[in-house]
Amino acid sequence: MENGRNRKYTEAPIKILLAKPAIDGHDRGIFVLARAFRDAGMDVIYAGLLPTPEEVVDTAINEDVDVIALSLLNGAHLTAFKNVMDILNKKDVHDIAVVGGGIIPDDDKPILEKMGVTGNFGPGTPLKIIIKHVRERAMEVRKIKEDEYK
Amino acid sequence: MSINNLISGILSGDNRSIARAISIVESADIKTREKIIKEIYNRGNAKIIGITGPPGVGKSTIIGNIAPMLSDYGKISILAVDPASPFSGGSILGNRIRMQETLSKKNIFMRSTSNRLYNGGLSEYSWDIIKIMEASGSDFIILETVGSGQSDIDIMNIADITCVVLAPGLGDEIQAIKSGIMEIGDIFIVNKIDREGSYIAIKDIRETLNLGNKIKTPVIGINSINKENYDKFLDYIIKWDKKNYKKKYIGKLKQIIIEDIYNKYSCYIDNMEYDENTLKKDPYTVAEAIIKNMNEIIDK
Ligand SMILES: Nc1nc2c(ncn2[C@@H]2O[C@H](COP(=O)(O)OP(=O)(O)OP(=O)(O)O)[C@@H](O)[C@H]2O)c(=O)[nH]1
Ligand SMILES: [Mg+2]
Numbered sequence: 001m002e003n004g005r006n007r008k009y010t011e012a013p014i015k016i017l018l019a020k021p022a023i024d025g026h027d028r029g030i031f032v033l034a035r036a037f038r039d040a041g042m043d044v045i046y047a048g049l050l051p052t053p054e055e056v057v058d059t060a061i062n063e064d065v066d067v068i069a070l071s072l073l074n075g076a077h078l079t080a081f082k083n084v085m086d087i088l089n090k091k092d093v094h095d096i097a098v099v100g101g102g103i104i105p106d107d108d109k110p111i112l113e114k115m116g117v118t119g120n121f122g123p124g125t126p127l128k129i130i131i132k133h134v135r136e137r138a139m140e141v142r143k144i145k146e147d148e149y150k
Numbered sequence: 151m152s153i154n155n156l157i158s159g160i161l162s163g164d165n166r167s168i169a170r171a172i173s174i175v176e177s178a179d180i181k182t183r184e185k186i187i188k189e190i191y192n193r194g195n196a197k198i199i200g201i202t203g204p205p206g207v208g209k210s211t212i213i214g215n216i217a218p219m220l221s222d223y224g225k226i227s228i229l230a231v232d233p234a235s236p237f238s239g240g241s242i243l244g245n246r247i248r249m250q251e252t253l254s255k256k257n258i259f260m261r262s263t264s265n266r267l268y269n270g271g272l273s274e275y276s277w278d279i280i281k282i283m284e285a286s287g288s289d290f291i292i293l294e295t296v297g298s299g300q301s302d303i304d305i306m307n308i309a310d311i312t313c314v315v316l317a318p319g320l321g322d323e324i325q326a327i328k329s330g331i332m333e334i335g336d337i338f339i340v341n342k343i344d345r346e347g348s349y350i351a352i353k354d355i356r357e358t359l360n361l362g363n364k365i366k367t368p369v370i371g372i373n374s375i376n377k378e379n380y381d382k383f384l385d386y387i388i389k390w391d392k393k394n395y396k397k398k399y400i401g402k403l404k405q406i407i408i409e410d411i412y413n414k415y416s417c418y419i420d421n422m423e424y425d426e427n428t429l430k431k432d433p434y435t436v437a438e439a440i441i442k443n444m445n446e447i448i449d450k
Contacts, residue, residue, distance in 0.1 A: 011177070012173070012176065013241075038240035039235070039238045040238065041240040044240065045246060046242065047247060058165075059250075061169055062165055063243075064172065149153060
């Protein structure tokens with residue numbers, strides 16, 4: 001990369017936080033995802049097992065990520081995802097997109113969508129589809145940010 | 151939020167403003183960066199602690215341990231740089247994992263950043279990020295370099311104290327001696343002294359420093375699992391005088407000028423006419439002609 005070239009704020013690599021707001025012990029999948037996002041040109045933060053939704057949100061804010069990718073495998077997604085969304089809303093954060101993944105029953109998907117958690121990909125979803133979705137969501141929030149700092 | 155709100159947010163220590171401002175200086179154009187730095191320059195006074203050393207020696211673990219101890223002495227911020235992939239330009243920013251626990255417990259602001267393939271162990275705008283962290287009221291800023299071990303030399307132009315971390319058993323100590331990393335350290339830390347070979351590692355480093363006229367440079371063996379000898383390390387950091395004012399200033403001044411000149415020339419060169427005649431001339435001759443034309447290009 002060249003030094004000191006002219007940049008546009010919104011053209012920087014997409015920054016994504018991979019988080020599991022509860023302990024479920026399945027770490028492998030998330031490493032595969034992390035590498036896939038990196039290879040798609042994104043800056044990926046995997047913050048380990050984040051025990052609380054508060055920590056997920058604080059990390060996302062301090063790292064100023066575009067996207068939080070939440071994953072859960074133990075069926076506790078509804079409460080966990082809702083907690084993250086509630087804290088984001090309480091803090092009036094609307095320029096971070098939240099996408100979900102894990103074993104999510106079809107009935108729960110519309111509920112998650114309504115909360116603002118999109119994607120909600122099940123196991124075996126092709127990485128290409130996940131990456132495309134993350135890009136789209138990231139561009140949405142980039143647009144909000146771009147308009148703010150002129 | 152406008153830039154003005156952002157600046158008052160930084161000065162009042164609001165994490166969201168600090169975080170956003172960092173993204174902007176990292177990624178926005180030079181004008182926006184300038185606007186922010188102008189307003190906050192001189193608005194803080196932090197001691198900057200650089201942590202460098204080969205991959206895997208325990209830099210992040212050490213920061214995770216020392217940050218909460220230091221937080222008894224003032225506000226801490228942390229910046230950790232990871233390398234970008236030369237293939238995709240993306241990165242996995244993994245330093246946070248080792249610190250997460252203390253960060254949440256002590257409410258410490260930490261930022262991970264990719265070097266975006268910038269050489270020297272830091273990112274291109276690390277200086278600017280540090281200024282933002284200083285203006286937010288930090289008393290100590292801890293900076294972790296990429297950890298290539300060989301070329302992480304920018305740190306000594308930005309930190310007040312450069313701590314070189316090594317570990318026994320990996321041949322790192324020898325590597326370090328060879329690669330010139332010995333020159334940049336103010337303090338040498340041998341981490342993982344629970345492991346075999348640490349005594350020899352400490353002795354080797356001590357002797358090399360002595361030969362290099364660095365008899366007074368401390369070498370401390372620490373164990374990051376049970377925190378043995380962290381009290382000594384902490385003591386050095388607390389007592390160390392700030393330094394490097396002029397060096398840091400000159401370094402940044404040069405970077406700004408290079409960036410500005412580069413942008414202007416680069417724009418000019420991109421927009422030149424390239425007919426067959428130009429392409430036949432050797433690039434040295436053409437470059438010389440362009441440089442002679444400097445006033446016109448720079449004044450634009
Ligand atoms: N035995 C032992 N292991 C340690 C010690 N300190 C750190 N480690 C381990 O060393 C490994 C690397 O630690 P990190 O803190 O990630 O090292 P790093 O220098 O930040 O690594 P990079 O950022 O990748 O260059 C981890 O598995 C740590 O748990 C120690 O004092 N003793
Ligand atoms: Mg590290």
